[in-house]
Amino acid sequence: xxxxxxxxxxxxxxxxxxxxxxxxxxxxxxxxxxxxxxxxxxxxxxxxxxxxxxxxxxxxxxxxxxxxxxxxxxxxxxxxxxxxxxxxxxxxxxxxxxxxxxxxxxxxxxxxxxxxxxxxxxxxxxxxxxxxxxxxxxxxxxxxxxxxxxxxxxxxxxxxxxxxxxxxxx
Numbered sequence: 001x002x003x004x005x006x007x008x009x010x011x012x013x014x015x016x017x018x019x020x021x022x023x024x025x026x027x028x029x030x031x032x033x034x035x036x037x038x039x040x041x042x043x044x045x046x047x048x049x050x051x052x053x054x055x056x057x058x059x060x061x062x063x064x065x066x067x068x069x070x071x072x073x074x075x076x077x078x079x080x081x082x083x084x085x086x087x088x089x090x091x092x093x094x095x096x097x098x099x100x101x102x103x104x105x106x107x108x109x110x111x112x113x114x115x116x117x118x119x120x121x122x123x124x125x126x127x128x129x130x131x132x133x134x135x136x137x138x139x140x141x142x143x144x145x146x147x148x149x150x151x152x153x154x155x156x157x158x159x160x161x162x163x164x165x166x167x168x169x170x
Contacts, residue, residue, distance in 0.1 A: 003140035041102035067152035
């Protein structure tokens with residue numbers, strides 16, 4: 001599906017469905033899998049996929065106001081969603097419209113930039129390439145003038161419970 005995430009217009013699917021993940025990879029014209037972000041609608045949903053949530057992660061999720069993606073080890077999601085170091089990027093969505101999509105579906109969804117290149121960041125429906133629009137099975141019913149936010153902050157919490165910022169918000 002094509003939908004406005006809490007950060008950018010995104011391609012998404014059921015995060016547990018490997019065939020759907022493969023379709024996104026083909027649509028983005030990638031030769032092989034690459035890490036994608038997984039979105040969940042609540043901390044409770046996150047705990048279905050992350051067996052152990054460290055104390056810093058819980059506090060950050062609760063109090064960080066902007067979109068925050070955290071890299072987790074040992075997630076219970078397909079390997080296609082994991083980076084080469086075995087981590088999975090997951091974000092608990094706080095933005096109401098995107099959270100509604102996820103919570104209505106009841107499971108985690110994939111989120112990846114709705115473009116074939118990682119340098120194009122579509123903030124609005126009109127900025128999404130036509131090939132992407134034509135290649136999806138479903139386009140979320142949103143005002144086409146709806147503009148998403150900006151990219152999320154990405155962090156990793158290491159084994160010493162130290163935060164490493166990989167990308168700060170824009």
